[in-house]
Amino acid sequence: MRASQYFMPTLREAPAEAELPSHRLLLRGGFIRKLAAGVYTYLPLGWRVIRKIEQIVREESDRIGGIELFMPALVPQELLDETGRSGLDILFRLKDRHQRPFTLGFTHEEVITDIIRHAVSSYRQMPLLLYQIQTKFRDEPRPRGGVIRAREFIMYDGYSFDTDENALETMYQKLREAYIRMFQRMGLPTLIVDAEAGAIGGGSNEEFMILAPGGEDRVLQCDKSGYAANAERCELPDPKLIPPPIEGIPPAEKVATPNARTVEEVCAFLNTTPDRLVKTLLMRVDGKPVAALVRGDRELNPYKLMHAMHGESVEMLDAETIEQLTGAPVGFAGPVGLPPDLPLYADYELRGLQDFITGANEADAHLIHVCWGRDFPEPIWADLRVAQAGDPSPRHPEGILQEVRGIEVGHIFQLGTKYSQAMGALYTDAEGNQRPIIMGCYGLGVSRCLAAVVEAHHDEDGIRFPITVAPFEVILILVNPEDTTQRAAAEQLYESLQAHGVEVLYDDRDERSGVKFKDADLIGIPIQVVVGRAVQDGQVEVRLRADKTPDKLPLETAAAQIAERVRAMKAAYQPK
Numbered sequence: 001m002r003a004s005q006y007f008m009p010t011l012r013e014a015p016a017e018a019e020l021p022s023h024r025l026l027l028r029g030g031f032i033r034k035l036a037a038g039v040y041t042y043l044p045l046g047w048r049v050i051r052k053i054e055q056i057v058r059e060e061s062d063r064i065g066g067i068e069l070f071m072p073a074l075v076p077q078e079l080l081d082e083t084g085r086s087g088l089d090i091l092f093r094l095k096d097r098h099q100r101p102f103t104l105g106f107t108h109e110e111v112i113t114d115i116i117r118h119a120v121s122s123y124r125q126m127p128l129l130l131y132q133i134q135t136k137f138r139d140e141p142r143p144r145g146g147v148i149r150a151r152e153f154i155m156y157d158g159y160s161f162d163t164d165e166n167a168l169e170t171m172y173q174k175l176r177e178a179y180i181r182m183f184q185r186m187g188l189p190t191l192i193v194d195a196e197a198g199a200i201g202g203g204s205n206e207e208f209m210i211l212a213p214g215g216e217d218r219v220l221q222c223d224k225s226g227y228a229a230n231a232e233r234c235e236l237p238d239p240k241l242i243p244p245p246i247e248g249i250p251p252a253e254k255v256a257t258p259n260a261r262t263v264e265e266v267c268a269f270l271n272t273t274p275d276r277l278v279k280t281l282l283m284r285v286d287g288k289p290v291a292a293l294v295r296g297d298r299e300l301n302p303y304k305l306m307h308a309m310h311g312e313s314v315e316m317l318d319a320e321t322i323e324q325l326t327g328a329p330v331g332f333a334g335p336v337g338l339p340p341d342l343p344l345y346a347d348y349e350l351r352g353l354q355d356f357i358t359g360a361n362e363a364d365a366h367l368i369h370v371c372w373g374r375d376f377p378e379p380i381w382a383d384l385r386v387a388q389a390g391d392p393s394p395r396h397p398e399g400i401l402q403e404v405r406g407i408e409v410g411h412i413f414q415l416g417t418k419y420s421q422a423m424g425a426l427y428t429d430a431e432g433n434q435r436p437i438i439m440g441c442y443g444l445g446v447s448r449c450l451a452a453v454v455e456a457h458h459d460e461d462g463i464r465f466p467i468t469v470a471p472f473e474v475i476l477i478l479v480n481p482e483d484t485t486q487r488a489a490a491e492q493l494y495e496s497l498q499a500h501g502v503e504v505l506y507d508d509r510d511e512r513s514g515v516k517f518k519d520a521d522l523i524g525i526p527i528q529v530v531v532g533r534a535v536q537d538g539q540v541e542v543r544l545r546a547d548k549t550p551d552k553l554p555l556e557t558a559a560a561q562i563a564e565r566v567r568a569m570k571a572a573y574q575p576k
Contacts, residue, residue, distance in 0.1 A: 023146035038143025038151030104137035117425035131158035187466025209406035224399035234387035241352030261331030334358035346379035463524025479532035496559035
């Protein structure tokens, strides 16, 4: 491809809103352009990278028996009604001319389950692995990072169908290994972490993360074992604290705390520290109210509360319901005097705390000298708080959790019967009994991988693409288009490289050499070939974008040698 005939609108400066390196460099390099918040056009360079990522994903999916299909982006709302997901706030909703409600596909569990329930009826038709690469739509409240968290994005999603849990586990491991191969071929160093299933639900699940300082996900790692988990999921061990004695602690006393709602405000007013406060949070799990207690300097993990109650959904109670339960506005709830039928859960850490401060279930008032077991019934103890750096590891007795930031690029789930049960996707087993099909779900952010590759491979001058996903394998730079000798040599080498099967971008533009070199560094093509003054001696200069160490090759054999380098570099990304 001749650069003079190609569309690659580079920018000297990125928009101020672009904070992450990948966002800045993809904009500056002419890979993407913003249309609206969270909505991007993939320009020719970016689209070439996307197609290469897609090809890797296809090859590895096909390798384990995956079969590709393509499902509609327009999804009848009635399918989501069957699983209770039509009320999700991230859905884009619309109606046709007959006022029939639809959503734009945010994921396709319901669609694929609808297909399977009408097409698969016997155990003989399974195991089955279907996948697609499709555009997805989510009304993200805060799109960020360019294509890292967008409202319209390209995603691979695979779905497996099996007869039992053992078969699902086998398929899950196949996909897990396939993902490892995919990311290795993309040049993405990933960390596999325990994760929270979120709106998709189901059982065991794992995320594939790349570590990046600007990543939006908090990841906790044990310094003594291989354990790693998303902060939403990270477990904490029961410290098995011994309750302190209550003897000598004064009776609970109500004190006025006007306009002191937050932990900071209460601490300032009462001249105490957050670790002496106990927060009472009113939640709803599977539609039923519940109270959860955590220390004032900790944060409740709502998913942990949901799992402790063996629930499937969790949300904060609204202010009106909170006032009905406690008799007080938001900010003054406490465990003393709550309705006796309201379940009460408390974080393990509170077992070692007595003589603490809580809300008084009365506006502008708190209780001091509160003790559980005396002033209110002993709660149900559970791991409820958000893990943070410095906490003990759940997998090693001496391990400490350390925090890093990551970008999720893949997520695999064991769904079990969550969707098949709800939608009546049944099969007949060998004994003639009808059973719900066992499902797995496997997502990979194709467009997010574009950004993740840049996050993992860049320097101060621009992108450094791995050769397997680079838009071109070689950039051929003609230093002086006016020099007939240089131009003739560049034209000859361009034709020869293509004849050797090399993907080459030939920068034949009538631009200063400095502009060409800067653009070459910016767009990150891995091998740079320079046709300049050295051609007078029958040589061309070759250097790698990753280290820029120059090497000179004879013009007559340069194409063959460069083609061999391309093959060797690509081979280095092949899984062993």
